[in-house]
Every structure is written in C-alpha cells, then in structure tokens.
Amino acid sequence: MTYELYIGDRMYSSWSLRGWLMLEKFNLPHTVHMVGLYSGRMAADLAHLAPARLVPVLRLPDGTVVGESLAIAETLAERHPEAGLWPTDPAHRATARWLVTEMACGFSALRSDCPMQLGGIYEGFTPSEAVRTDLARIETLFAHARLVSGAATGHLFGAYSLADTFYTPVAARIIGYDLPVSAETRAYCKLLLSDPSVQSWQQQAQEVTYDPEPYPVDLPKRAWSLD
Secondary structure, eight states: OOEEEEEOOSSSOHHHHHHHHHHHTTTOOEEEEEOOTTTTOHHHHHGGGTTOOSSOEEEOTTSOEEESHHHHHHHHHHHOGGGOSSOSSHHHHHHHHHHHHHHHHOOHHHHHHSOOOOSOEESSOOOOHHHHHHHHHHHHHHHHHHHHHOOOSSBTTBSOOHHHHHHHHHHHHHHHTTOOOOHHHHHHHHHHHTSHHHHHHHHHHTTOOOSSOSSOOOSOEEOOOOO
16 A cells, blocks of 8 residues: 655655655655646646645545645544554644644745745844744744643654644744744754654755746855754
8 A cells, every 4th residue: 555645846845845744754655756846847747636736645545636735634644543643642632733734824924935945044034023923923832732742842742743744844944044933942943854754855855956946045055954
C-alpha cells in the first residue's frame, strides 16, 4: 500500500513540505511526484487529479484523490490510527487540532510578507506590525499548547504530532527572516528544522535553481544555520 503525493517545490512550497512530513514522519509508504509550480505547468500536471488545483495532493492506494492539507491530515489519521498523527490524550488532541486549523486559516501577514524559503537567513528584515501581531498570536498558541500538554520543551504535545508538522514551515519563516520571538519559541523552531527529515528536504531544495527567484527580497542573506 503506497500513497502518491504531488508536491510543487521544496525550496518555497510550505504546503508541499507539510504534506510530505505527514507521510515521512509517520512512516507511511509513499512516492513523490513533482508539479510545475513555477514553470507554468501546474494546471496541466494536476489535470489528471481534477478537481484538485493546488499542492499538495494525495492519491490513495485505491485511487481516491484528496486535496487540501487539512483533509489529507484527517484522512491519514483516520486510516492509520496506530501511527500517532494526533496526540492520544483527548484534551491534547483537541488542542492540537485547534492549533493546526488556526495555522491553516490564519497568519496571513506572516505568509504574505515572509514566504517560506530554505536558502539562507535574511539580514536586516524589519517585520511589519501585522507580522508582529501574527508572531504574538503564534507564541500565545504555543504557550497554551504547552500548558495543556505539560511539555515545557521539545514538541508541543510531547511526542511529535501533526501540530509540529503544520508549524514546521512557520519555523522556517521565523528562522529564515530572523524574526523577533522568545528564546523558547526560537528553540522550538530550531528543533523542528533540525529534524533529519526536514534537513533532507532542505538539502534537496538546494538542487533546483530559479530564474527569476519567485519571491525576491532585496536584503543580504547569510548561510542557513541553526546554531
């Protein structure tokens, strides 16, 4: 039983990263297909998966097509209850679903102003007040998750869960733009990004070049580092 995952890009596509981590981190067998996100071929590459129109897209072993990351997450959790995608404790699970849903629907300023990029760390980026508001909300949610779970450090609910999956690209934004967050949040971001699966994804991201860059930022950039 193997899933087929369609992704758009590794360097910039935050939703592709989430889709892949859902399968990779929970040891669900899968193959990956690349879609021409920046080549103008995305519609053609996804035509056989209609009505899917965005990445990631998951095709189940029986041929069923599932779009939208939240739907993919719930489908995989339902099909693999033993894999532990959601926390086992009901209160933890409900809170994790809250964090995941708010992430999927919110933080528009952070998404717009700080597109995920894994090529380096921008120097001198000044976040807008709207981005600072998003960051404050994210830190509030992290603190609430830790209050509920009792996990003072490490993953938000003790063991790795979909909450960590969904916030990994958020961590990449925080580190990649050197955004102002607490020491605790920065440590959590570095934990997510130092994961061997994420490191492998990032290494593969460097294999592709772009002309022009999809999201140019006129700032100097230093090498990616989690030190």
